[in-house]
Amino acid sequence: MAIRKILNKRDETLHKVCKPVVKFDAKLHMLLDDMAETLVKAEGVGLAAPQVGVLRRLVIIDVYDGSGVKELINPEIIWRSDETQKVQEGCLSCPGEWGYTIRPKKVRFKAQDRNGNWYESEAEDLFAQAVCHELDHLDGILFLEKVVEFIDPEQMQE
């Protein structure tokens, strides 16, 4: 496994629409493993392929609840709760920038696993927030476009 470089928001790659994953091969598995290592190292909750320069529709998420890294390939949100949550948000591609967003409290999504098998799952709270944030990356959308109120970075320091 290897740590991959996380692109900054200034990189045009992060503003493009990604193409579907079509090959579920060793190269894909290596990418997923590298992204997992990169995410842990960066202490992030989620990472989308375009953030490491790959314009394909896949994301990984780890909400640190003990269930491990979730892999969502060609993911689609199929249901959003009417109930919303106002949450603090940041992005590994936007260091030092924080803001509040309004996200659905729960979402239901479908995705493929690393072997190409489709599955459906429900996410809530931080996981739902991460699914929305990461899937936006696949369409070239950064969380900054969704911020309703920016947070002074000084306030985010421990």
Ligand code: NI
């Ligand atoms: Ni992000």
